[in-house]
Amino acid sequence: MSSYAGSCLCGRVRYEFDIEPKVTVACHCSACRKATGSAFATWTLVTKDHFHWTAGEDEIAEFSSSDHGRRMFCRTCGTTLGNLTTRRPAFMHLASGTLDRAPALTIKFHAYVGSKAPWYEIADSSPRFDELPDSK
Ligand SMILES: [Zn+2]
Numbered sequence: 001m002s003s004y005a006g007s008c009l010c011g012r013v014r015y016e017f018d019i020e021p022k023v024t025v026a027c028h029c030s031a032c033r034k035a036t037g038s039a040f041a042t043w044t045l046v047t048k049d050h051f052h053w054t055a056g057e058d059e060i061a062e063f064s065s066s067d068h069g070r071r072m073f074c075r076t077c078g079t080t081l082g083n084l085t086t087r088r089p090a091f092m093h094l095a096s097g098t099l100d101r102a103p104a105l106t107i108k109f110h111a112y113v114g115s116k117a118p119w120y121e122i123a124d125s126s127p128r129f130d131e132l133p134d135s136k
């Protein structure tokens, strides 16, 4: 069994989980671009039952970026930590870049490529979808 762990930039917020993630995806939607300040966001889906904050849970602030989604970030350093959506309520959508230990992580597909930043070219051969594919 692999064990995964991560934290925000300042280290106040920490988490762990001990299950293989369901999937890791790159999201090119405009909301993810704005929220992360990057060309795209990478999200690792972990069953909430197996995901644990191990420090700093009271440091986590939230922003509702849509009628179904809440984005979570560290109050102190601003690091994007993850998001929760009522469309997939069983999963924490963890910001993959916050992982310190990620033994077997690969991006399975690119979502919302139809909204991709025009100045970024996808360089890998993972499948690409204009929006979100039906079977996530
Ligand atoms: Zn922080």
Ligand SMILES: [Zn+2]
Pocket: 027, 028, 029, 030, 031, 032, 033, 041, 112
């Ligand atoms: Zn997105």
